[in-house]
Amino acid sequence: MVRSLRNVSNDGIELNDTEVEEAFNDLADIMDTMMTNNCGFDKAVKLERKADEGFGEWLEAALLAIGYR
Structure with a gap:
């Protein structure tokens, strides 16, 4: 998940720098x-x-990106 957050554009997670x-x-x-x-x-x-x-509005997108859910 940390790697996905560090490379949000690669994993399709739409977050700006502040949101990351x-x-x-x-x-x-x-x-x-x-x-x-x-x-x-x-x-x-x-x-x-x-x-x-x-809390953690970003979570679902990140979990999907890493294949957790």
């Missing part, structure tokens, strides 16, 4: 949540979105 930086911050938050709650990626995303409904 925000996506990296969101990804760091997801990783922190995974560690602090001892959970997997999907649960961490659900927890983050419970706190912030608009």
Whole structure:
């Protein structure tokens, strides 16, 4: 996912530079949540979105680009 965010134009993810930086911050938050709650990626995303409904709007496009979903 990090590689996809670094090369958004190659993977068809339409984000500008500011949005990419925000996506990296969101990804760091997801990783922190995974560690602090001892959970997997999907649960961490659900927890983050419970706190912030608009969290990680970029996620679906990135996950599709890497073949996760």
